[in-house]
Amino acid sequence: MEEEKLSESAIRAFQQAYEALVRGDDGMISERMISPALDLPMLADIKQASIPDDKVKALLGQTVILKLNGGLGTGMGLEKAKSLLEVKGSETFLDFIAKQVLHFRKTKGDVRSMFMNSFSTSADTKDALKGHPELVQGGWEVVQNKVPKIDAESLRPAKWPANPTKEWCPPGHGDLYPSLAGSGMLDSLLKDGVKYMFVSNSDNLGATLDLELLNFFAQSDKSFLMEVCERTEADKKGGHLAVRKQDGRLLLRESAQCPPDDEKAFQDVSKHKYFNTNNLWIRLDKLKEVLDKNNGVVPLPMIKNAKTVDPSDSKSAAVFQLETAMGAAIESFDNSGAIVVDRSRFAPVKTCADLLRVRSDAYDVTEDSRLVLSAECKGQPPVVDLDKKEYKTMSGLDKMLSKGDVPSLKHCKKLTVKGKVALEKGITFKGEVTIVNPTAEWRILKAGVYENQTVELGENSEKL
Incomplete structure (x- = not known):
């Protein structure tokens, strides 16, 4: 990773995940360790008639919108940025995102925006946004890191001489935190007085900056706020919010972290009622505190995905891809919380x-x-x-x-x-x-x- 000039933050984050793998930590969260998340505030209950213009202007001046845009959509057979898919007519995800930001600036006030791209999507994204040059000016992106695939047998870095690029994989969107820290972007934003970051996926076009939510987040003094929706049968296989019995902290349990014997309970939408929309609100000064407290990393549960080193060759060597989920940071922040939003803020495309x-x-x-x-x-x-x-x-x-x-x-x-x-x-x-x-x-x-x-x-x- 040093030879590839990856940042110290990225290396430490990977080291944390790798050490968990070596000591046999499978990252599983059993049903007996948690209880359902209950009695969460609802967006419908915090709506205000209006927020004074001067307060809106002050809040927007301290806010940045970040869109996660690192995916290639390989699961859908794509070899380009997933956000270049046409959604309605000829308009792509990126077209919609650009329109959303520009409409907000025109009707509500100026606010910063940026993308978290990967090495594979940065150039495509910049090219696709040529018609909106104001969105690709200085500080418009942070580039996601890459991490080594791990040979499943030796637990050493996987080797694939036929195509060395396949020896690497993305570390999941939990890489948001080391990417912000390692690139210097976090310090730069804080220096410019930016306090609040709203993060959402580029394939979720329902997730725009909401002034009521921003105001609620600011007034609540929460360090981290997750938007959740009530689960339906269509969502039963996705991650859900829960409370760890040991310390009462909110946590996120993904399907890959659920033991097979607990699958029925995991999919019980009447028991575990809320799922993570991946719309997150983060206090950047509190993020800095978490990083400083934990040797430059945000402690996140490791997710171990079993793959082959060459995804197109099922007979190639078995590997583990070590990933983290950014929403899992809800357990790493003191005074974190969640709020229930309706489906208007959740329209993702994964398949x-x-x-x-x-x-x-x-x-x-x-x-x-x-x-x-x-x-x-x-x-x-x-x-x-x-x-x-x-x-x-x-x-x-x-x-x-x-x-x-x-x-x-x-x-x-x-x-x-x-x-x-x-x-x-x-x-x-x-x-x-x-x-x-x-x-x-x-x-x-x-x-x-x-x-x-x-x-x-x-x-x-x-x-x-």
């Missing part, structure tokens, strides 16, 4: 099924360029379950939509697609609908309304 959902009329675009759940969905996003064999990558989704527009999903509770199905223009799904194509060829689903039914596209169906 092709997610992208189909947000491209549909189940999500509307607001005047300030946010993606919000349609009122007709009544607070519940449609569950979209696409055949993982056929629609894991964008090539499959593009084939599905090659005959026309995205189907209507605003009255759909659950859509399940099994097999190779191409959708004609003019399709509406309502209630719970399953489309099955048992054949090996792409078949076309005709235009029309499909409501609470299962449709099988057999040999007599039209081929694509």
Whole structure:
């Protein structure tokens, strides 16, 4: 890592994770160690009629918006920045982010913005934002670090002479903290009087800077605030918030940290009611205190992901990729907290099924360029379950939509697609609908309304 000129902060953060691996710490958080998070404040209850203009101006002068933008979207078969995917029409995630920031500056007041890019997305992002030069001026980005993949057998750095770049991997978005510290950006922001940082994912277009939340965060004197949503069946596999019994601190438990025997409890949305939206509010002066207290790192639980050194070669050497989650820092800050927000602030895209959902009329675009759940969905996003064999990558989704527009999903509770199905223009799904194509060829689903039914596209169906 020193040879690659990575910062001391990055090296110490990796060392922390590696030492946990070597001592056999699997990072698991069992059900007996935690209790559910309860009685959290709600955004709906803190809304104010108005905030004085002079207070807004003062708060914005102390605030920076940071978008996590390091992902390549390899899980969706992409080799470019995921934020370059088209979301609505021809507009990409980056187009929406730029519009959001510029609309805010025009209507509310000037505020800093920046991106956390990776080595793989920095150039693409800068090129895509050429039309918005004001967003790529000095201090516009911090670049994510990289860490060695670890050989699963020897626990030494993995070697892959055929392509040495594959010996490295991203360290997860928990790298936000060493990246800010190691780049000098944290000290620079503090020197300029910036006190509050709002962080969210570039693929979550519902997460814009909210003045009520900013004001609440400032008045609460919290060091760290996590936005959470109430879990539904569509969210049961994602991480949830909990309270550690030992010390009463809030913590985040990801699926990779759940022992197999606790999976049922992990997915019980009536027990563990809140999930992390990855919209975080951080007091930068308090972050500096945590770093100084812990030898330049934020103590974060290690997440061990088992992979192969070459992701495209399942027979290549088994490795561990050591990652951390930035939301897990909620347990590292004194006086941290969480607040319950509604679905208007959460519209992420992790899979092709997610992208189909947000491209549909189940999500509307607001005047300030946010993606919000349609009122007709009544607070519940449609569950979209696409055949993982056929629609894991964008090539499959593009084939599905090659005959026309995205189907209507605003009255759909659950859509399940099994097999190779191409959708004609003019399709509406309502209630719970399953489309099955048992054949090996792409078949076309005709235009029309499909409501609470299962449709099988057999040999007599039209081929694509």
